[in-house]
Amino acid sequence: IKNILQEDKPVPGCTISEQLYQQDDTTVSVFALAAGTSISAEAYQYHKIITVLSGKLTITTENEDNEELTSGDSFITWTDKPVGIRTSKGCIYLETCLSKSAQLNSRLRIGHVFQLQRILPYQDNKIINMDLISDPTMKLVMMSFKGNTGLAEHSAPGKALIYALDGSA
Numbered sequence: 001i002k003n004i005l006q007e008d009k010p011v012p013g014c015t016i017s018e019q020l021y022q023q024d025d026t027t028v029s030v031f032a033l034a035a036g037t038s039i040s041a042e043a044y045q046y047h048k049i050i051t052v053l054s055g056k057l058t059i060t061t062e063n064e065d066n067e068e069l070t071s072g073d074s075f076i077t078w079t080d081k082p083v084g085i086r087t088s089k090g091c092i093y094l095e096t097c098l099s100k101s102a103q104l105n106s107r108l109r110i111g112h113v114f115q116l117q118r119i120l121p122y123q124d125n126k127i128i129n130m131d132l133i134s135d136p137t138m139k140l141v142m143m144s145f146k147g148n149t150g151l152a153e154h155s156a157p158g159k160a161l162i163y164a165l166d167g168s169a
Contacts, residue, residue, distance in 0.1 A: 041084035055091030
């Protein structure tokens, strides 16, 4: 199991990226940006989800629509609108590139900062499940577990990538 925060530390003066997953048009990559570095604004025909794991970054556009993100914040980029990223103190973030056919849950707002852990409530002794994104090669599902709950051992049609947003298991 990969511990991103321990294994993907920024290198002074550099930006680092590593692809963690790829299936057709869907990819998940980790980026480690050192203090004072940036990634130039680029436009894509598909959405990207940026999720900050540590540090602080600024999403920039050519219109200077800057959005500040800190640890735990996420942002869905526009399509065909150049988006850049810069950091003054350094950051580590995940970038999930979605296929053009990806369907987003109506609770996700493109171009706005949000926190995944605030989308789904907890209920005692229950598992709450919400599909956030569906496309032909990936399904992004959020689940909240409270009390003595857990999933039974099972198989799935593909690989699973699990992020713990809150608590421990």
